[in-house]
Amino acid sequence: MREFPSCFGESGVQVADSSGGGATGKHGQNLVTCVYRTPPAGRRRRPCSITVAWSKTMTGRSFSLQIEDTAAGDCLWKIDIKPWLFSGKKGSKSTAAEDGKIELFWDLSAAKFAGGGPEPLSGFYLAVVFDAEMALLLGDRNKEAYRRTGGATPTSGAAACVWKKEHLFGKRVFSTAARFSAAGQPHEIAIECDAAAAQPPVGGPSLEIRIDRRRAVEVKRLAWKFRGNQTILVDGVPVEVFWDVHRWLFGGGAPANAVFMFQSSTAGAAEKPSPLPEKKPRAAAFSLVLHAWRTE
Structure with missing residues (x-):
């Protein structure tokens, strides 16, 4: 940093x-990057760092996500999502990790953006689930996110945003x-x-x-x-x-x-x-x- x-x-x-x-x-690329510190979730007994980067260019909006093991400094998962380049603006992805399954769910079909910026403000959710336990939840459609992901409420508390660049x-x-x-x-x-x-x-x-x-x-x-x-x-x-x-x-x-x-x-x-x-x-x-x- x-x-x-x-x-x-x-x-x-x-x-x-x-x-x-x-x-x-x-x-003219507009970029917003946020880093979240997550407590231990699921079978993971170590905290993680989740970086979410929202971007907007002349070709449209997109976002990327990277998950790192805070203690070891290892990258657990990195993925780029470009929902505005095709018809579906919601979806899910998953990957296998050493401590269990990591899942990503998003729905940006009704997202609203302030001033045409890259970061959605309302009408959306983005959820990261560690081994069936919610690790990160962004947006204002919490009930829909929990219903779709089936993720349990984290027992160690919610993730906190510790760093943001815009x-x-x-x-x-x-x-x-x-x-x-x-x-x-x-x-x-x-x-x-x-x-x-x-x-x-x-x-x-x-x-x-x-x-x-x-x-x-x-x-x-x-x-x-x-x-x-x-x-x-x-x-x-x-x-x-x-x-x-x-x-x-x-x-x-x-x-x-x-x-x-x-x-x-x-x-x-x-x-x-x-x-x-x-x-x-x-x-x-x-x-x-x-x-x-x-x-x-």
């Missing part, structure tokens, strides 16, 4: 870019939504920046990040503070916000992307947010990485 903070300095934190970001911006496209405002804790509600995130001037005068481009339409972060004199970090509170949980807008300001004529990361802490609400950069990042409960591509 190359997008995590890589260099801590006196004036802020540099957020590294991913090597595949440029191709995404040039070809590519956003816009001219000045970039919007998305995220849930910063398992018990919290989804929050609207809006990033606004007028980065037209490469060498702005005093009072030039500034950066504003809003959570549920309320200003959470404001950065003035952005040309001098194009990389930095600040801690805010969301649902009583500390969330550290990192930004790197160097390419927006000084990237030249090529498609330019800025990188933002929202990292919720495992620390309790009693901890007061610090306005100064941390020497070490907190243990993260959830990390959201946004690649914001500026379009002309």
Whole structure:
């Protein structure tokens, strides 16, 4: 995960870019990647990591799924599904694993997408079953998913999303939504920046990040503070916000992307947010990485 903070300095934190970001911006591919940590399920006595990547290109939407053994680091299953390239938008796949059978079920026939993005928001389900026990369930059609899969409710608790990466496209405002804790509600995130001037005068481009339409972060004199970090509170949980807008300001004529990361802490609400950069990042409960591509 190359997008995590890589260099801590006196004036802020540099957020590294991913090597595949440029191709995404040039070809207009919209990609959302989520990583879920699952507790032991079925006959498995070890937790797993499930990565679900939703993508949208000019040819249509698709998704891929990869399951890894968290302790051993072994890939248990990797599969690409392209339901929009044929008539059926629901189906199932299965594979044999050492600890039992792994099954994937999905129904996207009535899925709804916000703003034409790649990730479905409602009217769908995607289910992963480990040895007849539900390991991961996404979507809002839970009853139908349990009825079709026959999977039992997990005895060790539900899977939790621990990492999400999303590519956003816009001219000045970039919007998305995220849930910063398992018990919290989804929050609207809006990033606004007028980065037209490469060498702005005093009072030039500034950066504003809003959570549920309320200003959470404001950065003035952005040309001098194009990389930095600040801690805010969301649902009583500390969330550290990192930004790197160097390419927006000084990237030249090529498609330019800025990188933002929202990292919720495992620390309790009693901890007061610090306005100064941390020497070490907190243990993260959830990390959201946004690649914001500026379009002309």
